[in-house]
Amino acid sequence: MAQTRYVDRPIPQISLKDFDNRINEITTELISAAENVGFFTLIDHGLSKEDIESIFMTSKSFFELPDETKKTVPWNTNNVGWEKNSQIRPSTGKPDSKESYQLQFGDNMKGLWVADEHLAGFQTTALEFMHRVQGISDKLMRCFARGLGFPEEFFIKCHDVARPDSQTTMRLLHYFALPEEADGKVYHRAGAHADWDFLTLLFQKEGQSGLEICPGRESVTEFGIGDEWTKVEAKTGEIVCNIGDLLMSWSDDRFKSTFHRVKAPCESGDYFGDRYSIAYFNQPCKDALIQGPLKKYPMVTGAQFTDSAMKRNFAALQEKLKAVAAA
Ligand SMILES: O=C(O)CCC(=O)C(=O)O
Ligand SMILES: [Fe+2]
Numbered sequence: 001m002a003q004t005r006y007v008d009r010p011i012p013q014i015s016l017k018d019f020d021n022r023i024n025e026i027t028t029e030l031i032s033a034a035e036n037v038g039f040f041t042l043i044d045h046g047l048s049k050e051d052i053e054s055i056f057m058t059s060k061s062f063f064e065l066p067d068e069t070k071k072t073v074p075w076n077t078n079n080v081g082w083e084k085n086s087q088i089r090p091s092t093g094k095p096d097s098k099e100s101y102q103l104q105f106g107d108n109m110k111g112l113w114v115a116d117e118h119l120a121g122f123q124t125t126a127l128e129f130m131h132r133v134q135g136i137s138d139k140l141m142r143c144f145a146r147g148l149g150f151p152e153e154f155f156i157k158c159h160d161v162a163r164p165d166s167q168t169t170m171r172l173l174h175y176f177a178l179p180e181e182a183d184g185k186v187y188h189r190a191g192a193h194a195d196w197d198f199l200t201l202l203f204q205k206e207g208q209s210g211l212e213i214c215p216g217r218e219s220v221t222e223f224g225i226g227d228e229w230t231k232v233e234a235k236t237g238e239i240v241c242n243i244g245d246l247l248m249s250w251s252d253d254r255f256k257s258t259f260h261r262v263k264a265p266c267e268s269g270d271y272f273g274d275r276y277s278i279a280y281f282n283q284p285c286k287d288a289l290i291q292g293p294l295k296k297y298p299m300v301t302g303a304q305f306t307d308s309a310m311k312r313n314f315a316a317l318q319e320k321l322k323a324v325a326a327a
Contacts, residue, residue: 004267009037009215009230013238017044019139027143034144034243034251037215038258039232042201042239045136049237052203055129056236056276059172061119062101063276069118073101078108079169079283089191090316091225091261093324097187098175105130106166130170133201133280134161136239140199141282148251149293158288158302159198167283167306175210175275178265189262189275192225196309197244197281204234208275210262211240217256220248220297223316225259232260246284246305252292 012033016026033040062070067084075081084099103109103126113123141155161168175189189210194217204211212229232240248257265272284290284302291299300308 004263005228007228007230009213011037011213011230011232012040014040014042015044016042016046016136016139023143023146026139027146030140030143031147031255034147034247034255036256037213038243038256039213039215039260040241041232041235042136042241043237045239047132047136047239051129051132052236055125055278056203056205058119058122058125059101059174059276059278062114062122062172063099063174065114065118069114070099070101072118073112073114075102076112078104079167080104080108081112088317089188089193090223090313090320091193092188092191093317093320094186094188094191096175096190097178097264098173098189100174101172103130103170103172104166105161105168106164108165108167126170130168130280131161133170134168137199137201137280137282140241144199144247144251144255148254155198158284158290159282160285163285165286167286167302169281169283171279171281173275173277173279175262175277177274178272180272182266186264186266188264190260192259192261194257194259195242195244195281196246196306196313197283198246198250199282200242200244201280201282202240202242203278203280204236204238204240205276206234206236207271208273208277209234209271210265210275211277212261212263213242214259214261215256217248217259219253220245220257229261229263244281245309246290249297249305250290250292252294252296254292 014029070082075083080102082101085095087096145154178187211232216226243255243257245257286303288302
């Protein structure tokens with residue numbers, strides 16, 4: 001396999017300290033990060049390293065359950081539940097080598113919370129953490145609303161997690177340990193993709209590296225991926241945030257939804273061990289009305305936006321599978 005081409009690109013680090021007094025300054029920093037690299041890291045966000053380590057322990061306890069137990073909460077197309085080695089990305093045409101458990105706040109979770117008899121207190125612990133991450137998301141949404149000239153509460157209302165049909169999702173991820181000796185196979189961890197949500201907040205664990213980004217996308221309708229990657233360091237206390245396609249569209253392409261991946265380890269210095277991460281995806285309410293201030297794209301509802309993102313992804317996947325079959 002050809003060597004990966006790496007370039008250094010600064011990923012801004014933004015502090016949320018003293019948020020209410022510093023909201024103007026923080027907004028300026030967020031807007032600049034969103035307009036350029038599309039990724040930034042947050043510090044002083046209110047979650048301690050211990051809080052984050054503790055939710056990672058809960059996540060690990062879930063993934064250590066036997067598959068037979070995890071199968072009691074299977075993934076479905078509402079984007080909830082547990083899956084293993086089943087997510088195929090259009091960029092690779094191969095399943096990611098991982099398992100994940102997706103959680104939401106509302107009715108979609110009926111029957112899909114792992115039962116207390118298998119993992120005591122899981123639902124309470126997960127929901128408590130999700131509400132805290134939503135609190136951080138709310139701060140970011142306030143700033144992005146200001147930056148785009150919407151009323152300050154606008155995006156928060158459009159992503160209200162108190163509604164029973166809320167779509168916002170927290171995804172626990174476990175990438176399996178892989179053989180360090182080359183065996184002729186490529187084990188994708190998370191194949192290159194852009195997220196289709198509003199904003200993603202990602203928690204990583206120190207030492208478990210692999211996340212890489214590839215900026216350069218000019219419009220949300222374009223799919224091309226460049227080939228120069230930049231590594232994002234894994235630090236337990238920081239939150240890595242990225243703009244999703246929804247915010248790119250809602251900003252008339254001003255803010256960039258950047259391609260990223262968790263690299264298939266294959267070169268010296270790559271990390272081959274078990275990797276745990278947690279991604280929190282801010283998804284719109286189904287009836288939210290989405291259109292940027294410049295009206296670059298036609299107005300759509302949250303439900304239509306998500307539906308067409310999934311269809312576009314599916315169509316790109318079919319193309320890729322055809323190309324793989326023809327090769
Ligand atoms: O696990 C990671 O570090 C990234 C996951 C990711 O990009 C995703 O699930 O969309
Ligand atoms: Fe992603």
